[in-house]
Amino acid sequence: MTKYELPELPYDYAALEPHISGKIMELHHDKHHQAYVSGANAALEKLAEAREKNDFAQINLWEKNLSFNLGGHYNHSVFWTNLSPEGGEAEGDLLEQIQADFGSVDALKAQFTAAALGIQGSGWAVLAWDTLGGRLITYQMYDQANQLPVAVIPVLMLDMWEHAFYLDYQNVKGDYVKAFWHIVSWANVADRLKKAKENYSGIIA
Numbered sequence: 001m002t003k004y005e006l007p008e009l010p011y012d013y014a015a016l017e018p019h020i021s022g023k024i025m026e027l028h029h030d031k032h033h034q035a036y037v038s039g040a041n042a043a044l045e046k047l048a049e050a051r052e053k054n055d056f057a058q059i060n061l062w063e064k065n066l067s068f069n070l071g072g073h074y075n076h077s078v079f080w081t082n083l084s085p086e087g088g089e090a091e092g093d094l095l096e097q098i099q100a101d102f103g104s105v106d107a108l109k110a111q112f113t114a115a116a117l118g119i120q121g122s123g124w125a126v127l128a129w130d131t132l133g134g135r136l137i138t139y140q141m142y143d144q145a146n147q148l149p150v151a152v153i154p155v156l157m158l159d160m161w162e163h164a165f166y167l168d169y170q171n172v173k174g175d176y177v178k179a180f181w182h183i184v185s186w187a188n189v190a191d192r193l194k195k196a197k198e199n200y201s202g203i204i205a
């Protein structure tokens with residue numbers, strides 16, 4: 001069985017300072033993300049065992065564990081590459097799509113920030129390509145997978161779990177989100193939007 005693997009960070013732990021500390025990045029990647037990868041692999045193994053024994057008594061547990069841990073693996077894999085020390089600006093097709101769907105980059109940032117700060121408990125703020133409507137939307141994801149509509153493709157994700165910011169910002173989430181905007185790799189967001197449009201358009205209707 002193919003195992004999920006922890007991807008390397010595309011930069012050094014301290015590369016995003018002063019916006020996100022090297023200490024957080026090391027813990028977040030090496031411990032938290034690794035735990036999701038291990039959890040997803042464990043859930044798949046348990047499901048394989050259940051099939052071998054034809055005993056699905058614990059199916060709800062393993063399905064929940066797979067969803068949660070695979071969600072964590074997906075989300076962090078997107079999040080790391082959404083960030084870069086260089087930051088940048090939205091341009092080209094990404095800029096046009098943002099203007100069409102939100103009016104302006106500033107309006108998108110205001111909506112995304114409000115969604116991020118409004119999350120109750122642990123979750124993610126997400127900018128995603130809606131393959132059905134052909135538009136960018138924002139949404140709040142609870143835990144690692146809840147409130148995820150089918151066939152929307154995340155292009156920008158912000159981790160709003162306390163482990164993502166508490167060492168640097170304590171309870172001041174607003175400063176964490178402000179710092180995030182300095183290190184968004186808009187080139188990565190643009191690349192993700194291009195791939196989503198090319199590869200996923202029309203998969204629902």
Ligand code: MN
Pocket residue numbers: 028032076159161163164
């Ligand atoms: Mn996290």
